[in-house]
Amino acid sequence: MTDRNQLLFDRAKTVIPGGVNSPVRAFRAVGGTPRFVQRAQGAYFWDANGQRYIDYIGSWGPMILGHGHPAVVEAVQKALLDGFSFGAPTEREVELAQAIIDLVPSLEMVRLVSSGTEAGMSAIRLARGATGRKTIIKFEGCYHGHADSLLVKAGSGLATFGNPTSAGVPPEVVQHTLVLEYNNVEQIEAAFAEHGADIACVMIEPIAGNMNFVRASVPFVKRIRELCTQHGALFVFDEVMTGFRVGLGSAQGVYARLIPGFEPDMTVMGKVIGGGMPLAAFGGKRAVMEQLAPLGPVYQAGTLSGNPVATACGLATLKEIQKPGFFEALSAKTRSLVDGLKAAATAEGVPFSTDSEGGMFGFFLMPELPQNYATVMKTDGSKFNTLFHGLLDRGIYIAPALYEAGFVSAAHTDEDIATTVAAAREVFKQLA
Numbered sequence: 001m002t003d004r005n006q007l008l009f010d011r012a013k014t015v016i017p018g019g020v021n022s023p024v025r026a027f028r029a030v031g032g033t034p035r036f037v038q039r040a041q042g043a044y045f046w047d048a049n050g051q052r053y054i055d056y057i058g059s060w061g062p063m064i065l066g067h068g069h070p071a072v073v074e075a076v077q078k079a080l081l082d083g084f085s086f087g088a089p090t091e092r093e094v095e096l097a098q099a100i101i102d103l104v105p106s107l108e109m110v111r112l113v114s115s116g117t118e119a120g121m122s123a124i125r126l127a128r129g130a131t132g133r134k135t136i137i138k139f140e141g142c143y144h145g146h147a148d149s150l151l152v153k154a155g156s157g158l159a160t161f162g163n164p165t166s167a168g169v170p171p172e173v174v175q176h177t178l179v180l181e182y183n184n185v186e187q188i189e190a191a192f193a194e195h196g197a198d199i200a201c202v203m204i205e206p207i208a209g210n211m212n213f214v215r216a217s218v219p220f221v222k223r224i225r226e227l228c229t230q231h232g233a234l235f236v237f238d239e240v241m242t243g244f245r246v247g248l249g250s251a252q253g254v255y256a257r258l259i260p261g262f263e264p265d266m267t268v269m270g271k272v273i274g275g276g277m278p279l280a281a282f283g284g285k286r287a288v289m290e291q292l293a294p295l296g297p298v299y300q301a302g303t304l305s306g307n308p309v310a311t312a313c314g315l316a317t318l319k320e321i322q323k324p325g326f327f328e329a330l331s332a333k334t335r336s337l338v339d340g341l342k343a344a345a346t347a348e349g350v351p352f353s354t355d356s357e358g359g360m361f362g363f364f365l366m367p368e369l370p371q372n373y374a375t376v377m378k379t380d381g382s383k384f385n386t387l388f389h390g391l392l393d394r395g396i397y398i399a400p401a402l403y404e405a406g407f408v409s410a411a412h413t414d415e416d417i418a419t420t421v422a423a424a425r426e427v428f429k430q431l432a
């Protein structure tokens with residue numbers, strides 16, 4: 001049988017660099033031929049050969065309801081007929097901004113944009129503009145989109161500034177970005193002791209999903225909150241992945257339950273709020289947000305921002321996840337998946353640790369959950385690749401790289417979970 005995935009990939013490579021429009025799709029980390037998706041419905045997608053897969057990526061998080069949810073499809077179809085884009089304000093933008101603010105108490109205002117990268121980049125510009133400071137702090141292993149100043153890895157020592165991780169980013173562009181170790185309280189204290197008066201913001205993935213799945217510890221989040229308040233820096237939660245994915249209150253809701261009164265100063269959202277369409281947002285307190293043009297001196301704009309079809313898709317998605325019991329059911333389902341995988345690995349003698357929150361999960365082929373990027377990177381890559389391909393061969397699609405989180409949708413059935421666990425157990429036999 002001709003492999004249409006391979007034919008398409010060969011053709012793609014002649015017209016698109018690497019054959020893909022975002023690098024992780026190319027399967028470089030795991031080898032093999034990327035699956036070209038033909039269509040998707042519910043918890044499944046079908047590739048160019050007509051092969052069905054249980055989908056645990058869900059477009060890297062947005063498809064929390066599963067693919068093609070009828071209420072979302074209807075809202076999008078209806079919006080489409082009224083026009084694709086106007087470059088003038090619409091009612092749905094106001095409704096979506098209101099819906100986001102109503103669900104996340106730390107937000108008083110939001111601005112809508114089209115991608116998580118754009119939202120993160122704009123949040124940093126605003127944090128710098130609002131504080132009049134230059135320095136930003138990020139953590140190793142956290143991804144905040146591909147803006148120049150964020151494509152940076154730690155320098156040679158603590159409190160030295162970072163080095164670019166991409167060609168095309170001059171060192172001067174990252175000279176105000178400090179990269180620290182995730183969950184390291186002493187380092188953040190030292191950084192504030194040395195640079196406190198220059199720090200505009202600390203940006204974090206509160207539950208990091210771009211180094212598989214690593215939670216910021218409660219003492220770590222609490223200490224950053226104290227230091228930011230004390231030094232007048234803004235604490236920015238990048239919830240592009242976790243926003244409305246780990247719970248209705250997002251990750252900040254999870255931390256507010258553990259740290260009474262906790263709130264970040266600014267929040268970056270994406271993925272779920274667009275329901276699969278290009279839509280993202282950044283927001284915070286009124287006084288900070290009013291520094292944005294046209295009210296204030298911080299410039300930010302977008303031709304397609306708040307797109308009328310994307311806002312319809314996002315609104316319909318947010319409406320569904322607010323139905324009673326939605327997150328309880330999603331969390332239980334996700335929990336049953338990771339518990340099942342853990343039991344299967346244990347039965348076959350494979351070291352395994354796992355964690356989940358709401359509809360987001362991660363697992364590691366190591367006995368204990370890592371607390372930072374360096375430890376995540378100790379995962380055995382060849383074992384992960386065996387697991388990835390073993391599952392793929394059995395019709396189960398997980399992220400094609402070990403440093404990515406996984407996602408369960410409301411459309412996954414108990415049977416899908418059972419099928420996945422049974423397939424994983426077969427593959428674990430090979431790994432033991």
Ligand SMILES: *Cc1c(COP(=O)(O)O)cnc(C)c1O
Pocket residue numbers: 114115116117118120143144145146205209210238239240241270271280
């Ligand atoms: C996906 C992601 C981004 C970037 O969003 P894009 O829409 O891909 O630009 C930023 N931050 C986090 C935490 C993400 O998961």
